[in-house]
Amino acid sequence: MTSTDTSVVIQVTIRTFDGKSRPMDIDTADTVFNVTTIMSKQIERKPEDLMMVFDGCILEDEKRIQDCGIRRGSQVNLIQSSLLINKQTEFPLFRVKIRFNGRDHEMDVNPRHCVSQVKRKICEETDKDEKKMLLLFEAPQTTKYVIVLDERKKIEEYDITQGSVIRLVWKTDWETK
Helix, strand or coil: CCCCCCCCEEEEEEEECCCCEEEEEEECCCEHHHHHHHHHHHHCCCHHHEEEEECCEECCCCCEHHHCCCCCCCEEEEEEHHHHCCHHHHCCCEEEEEEECCEEEEEEECCCCEHHHHHHHHHHHHCCCHHHEEEEEECCCCCCCEEECCCCCEHHHCCCCCCCEEEEEEHHHHHCC
16 A cells, blocks of 8 residues: 555445445445455345446446545445346447547447546556546547546546547646647
């Protein structure tokens, strides 16, 4: 852990797929998978059959609670993966172009993911610090607009489709324009 990371036990409300809400004390340094595993024992389900959702976004198993924006008093939903049927069918991925430093890279995007999740994936693949980067969407050529993507919104909330271009830019580059 870095000096900015702290481990704190917080109480959240876990709402399960059966509609029941349960208070739970969790360590913010725990991973999403660890918390899912603890809950799976209480509701007698396999952890790999469950997914945590917070603020409308499916949380990645390897992420720590403190990195997901979950705070004391937050409500987190625990859903069965099977309720999504087949993730590829229910939420088909589509390929977009990621433009950075004049180069295009292709990447598959889930329209149900939050912009922050997509940005994190792009920054991991390009080895960039996500705190210093912005994602811009080049709207269809007929409008000639560039939209700064709000990290709290889902990809599906924008007109991003197969073949769309998403630009990764340094925040300082964008702020000076």
